Amino acid sequence: MITETEAYIGPHDLASHAARGRTKRNEPLFGPPGTFYVYLVYGLHWMLNVVTGAVDYPAGVLLRSLEGIEGPGRITKTLGITGQLNAKAASKQTGVWFSEGIRPTRKRVVRSARIGVDYAGPVWSAKPYRFVLTE
């Protein structure tokens, strides 16, 4: 069960790695939806993202917490995910995929500002693009 996510939407989103155009690092974000975007931050933590936008439109979702695992860096550490999954598709072929679960009511999803994106400026760092599943 995924319990916390953050959205990074489009080339105009200054908090997104895609804000400064297509680069070698964010290339997977421009790929087809369902593709994983995995990258290293601070030299030690892998971040797991899923591409959600159409081809050539950079949009993705960062998985911040799963049930029982809090923190994006801990998810990858616990699941053993590294850069080898980058640009791979979410499917049984690659070993990591999503299965149908329950659909929470809207009331259980709380929106808030994204974390650790102060560099994006006051406007974009304040966008309520963080989604947390509550009890």
Place this chain on the structure above:
DNA sequence: CATTTGATTCACT
């Protein structure tokens, strides 16, 4: 080619 900087976490003070 040198420097800067993170979609963070953990250990201390």
Place this chain on the structure above:
DNA sequence: GTGAATCAAATGA
């Protein structure tokens, strides 16, 4: 509350 760990890619000279 503050700071270190640690590295690849982006940016600048």
